[in-house]
């Protein structure tokens with residue numbers, strides 16, 4: 001039975017996919033975090049777009065990254081803003097290890113929000129919802 005998108009709504013709000021962000025939101029199906037990268041100068045670009053902001057090349061295409069990064073800043077939300085996100089949960093700005101300022105907004109999961117610390121190493125894991133795989137981050141396993 002097909003879910004009726006107009007009925008109860010999705011379990012969490014989903015991104016609108018377009019030509020530029022589709023790889024980012026669906027790459028998790030293959031277990032990889034895909035980030036747009038300039039084919040001419042190698043600059044990583046997020047949010048993805050058609051033009052490299054550094055060299056203005058249009059040779060931009062998604063490439064896999066390691067999925068590792070560190071916690072740049074975060075907030076613990078205690079308000080029940082959305083039924084799909086029972087509080088408390090961690091809203092995080094994660095800097096990927098590939099490049100300074102290569103940042104994305106996500107959630108830190110699989111840990112006690114009280115244990116979250118600035119700078120902590122993280123790794124991506126994906127939450128499949130319908131046809132997207134939402135990149136979330138968990139503490140990087142030691143060793």
Ligand code: ZN
Pocket residue numbers: 038039040041042043052053054055056057
């Ligand atoms: Zn470039």
